Amino acid sequence: MSARRIMLMRALAIGVLATACQGGSDVPDSRVPRATPPPTAYIGTLAVASAPSVTPDAVDAAYEMTRTASMDLAELPRVSAAAAAATPRAVRVAGARARMVDRGPATEPRVALTFDAGADRGYAEQILDTLRDAGVRASFGMTGQWAEANPELVRRMVAEGHHFINHTYSHDSFTGFSTGRGPKSSEARARELAMTEQAIQRIAGVSTKPYFRPPYGDIDASVIEDVQAQGYDIVAMWTVDSQGWNGLSRAGIEARCLRAAAPGAVYIFHVGSAAQDGPALPAVIDGLRKQGYQMGTLDWLLHP
Numbered sequence: 001m002s003a004r005r006i007m008l009m010r011a012l013a014i015g016v017l018a019t020a021c022q023g024g025s026d027v028p029d030s031r032v033p034r035a036t037p038p039p040t041a042y043i044g045t046l047a048v049a050s051a052p053s054v055t056p057d058a059v060d061a062a063y064e065m066t067r068t069a070s071m072d073l074a075e076l077p078r079v080s081a082a083a084a085a086a087t088p089r090a091v092r093v094a095g096a097r098a099r100m101v102d103r104g105p106a107t108e109p110r111v112a113l114t115f116d117a118g119a120d121r122g123y124a125e126q127i128l129d130t131l132r133d134a135g136v137r138a139s140f141g142m143t144g145q146w147a148e149a150n151p152e153l154v155r156r157m158v159a160e161g162h163h164f165i166n167h168t169y170s171h172d173s174f175t176g177f178s179t180g181r182g183p184k185s186s187e188a189r190a191r192e193l194a195m196t197e198q199a200i201q202r203i204a205g206v207s208t209k210p211y212f213r214p215p216y217g218d219i220d221a222s223v224i225e226d227v228q229a230q231g232y233d234i235v236a237m238w239t240v241d242s243q244g245w246n247g248l249s250r251a252g253i254e255a256r257c258l259r260a261a262a263p264g265a266v267y268i269f270h271v272g273s274a275a276q277d278g279p280a281l282p283a284v285i286d287g288l289r290k291q292g293y294q295m296g297t298l299d300w301l302l303h304p
């Protein structure tokens with residue numbers, strides 16, 4: 001069975017779980033754009049009991065999104081009502097400084113554009129051209145392997161003012177939820193983060209800290225503690241998933257992203273050739289501008 005076929009089967013299986021979890025109100029495979037961003041309720045854990053073992057390279061971002069759509073906040077460590085009210089856009093783990101962030105302040109018409117780079121080079125250059133021509137800076141969720149494979153693009157990103165999020169070195173799941181291989185040790189997690197940080201420092205002289213984006217969106221309290229211990233205080237989740245990874249057409253991505261626009265939204269796209277996010281980007285940027293939105297990096301959205 002081909003890796004892609006396994007991937008599709010897994011995505012379907014996860015989709016069934018997610019539908020059950022959510023009463024079918026927001027099927028991960030939905031091609032219908034959301035009218036409003038989802039609530040801050042997609043952070044947590046969902047074990048996939050019968051996940052077949054596949055290599056990280058054999059999967060793509062599909063799992064990240066299906067998993068994320070199916071998560072249940074109730075499984076996260078509890079925060080007090082007062083703490084939650086004080087930080088409505090972030091979830092804090094007791095005793096840790098790290099935050100899971102899926103959006104910025106809703107007080108201004110600003111959104112963040114983020115692009116994950118963990119598979120092929122795909123549309124990366126086209127995306128950078130679009131961003132340059134539009135005068136927009138963005139955040140890139142970068143694996144160390146991608147950075148090492150595309151050093152000149154990493155340097156270009158820095159030269160053009162973009163921002164990095166540590167997306168691990170090998171894109172392996174830290175919890176094992178999506179890969180069925182069990183959780184990585186704290187030491188292995190630290191190594192993944194450090195290898196990426198060192199690669200990007202070596203290539204472009206900048207740091208990924210304090211931003212971490214979990215492969216597959218796989219996250220639990222131990223991951224938050226472990227990444228925080230390595231200097232990654234912000235676990236960068238998202239508000240609006242373009243669904244490009246899921247085969248949505250260029251026109252579909254445009255419509256979805258524009259309909260879901262909201263102050264403080266964090267968009268997630270992928271640079272890889274499996275998604276039409278790159279080709280859709282010019283129209284997404286134009287449309288957001290017409291709606292009055294400023295666009296920038298996640299760092300800028302959180303610290304304007």
Ligand SMILES: [Zn+2]
Nearest residue numbers: 116118215216
């Ligand atoms: Zn990824």
